[in-house]
Amino acid sequence: MRLLSLVLWAIAVAATLAPVLGRRRGAAPRRVLPRDELVKDPVCQTYVVQSRAIRRTMDGEPRYFCSLACAERFAARS
Numbered sequence: 001m002r003l004l005s006l007v008l009w010a011i012a013v014a015a016t017l018a019p020v021l022g023r024r025r026g027a028a029p030r031r032v033l034p035r036d037e038l039v040k041d042p043v044c045q046t047y048v049v050q051s052r053a054i055r056r057t058m059d060g061e062p063r064y065f066c067s068l069a070c071a072e073r074f075a076a077r078s
């Protein structure tokens with residue numbers, strides 16, 4: 001009887017820890033370096049490296065521009 005309660009306790013502990021460990025393990029492979037990713041400037045249609053682009057959030061979506069002038073032109077347009 002004592003062994004059974006020990007087993008049940010172990011299962012309860014495993015069930016509590018499993019989602020935490022699973023989430024932590026799942027987050028690790030998503031470490032993609034975004035620095036070489038190319039993004040398109042919607043104003044002049046130029047592809048810019050994301051880390052060097054001017055980032056603006058518009059309508060809840062991130063937009064990337066090659067320069068401040070393009071970002072301002074896009075903001076004025078919409």
Ligand SMILES: [Zn+2]
Nearest residue numbers: 041044066070
């Ligand atoms: Zn541009």
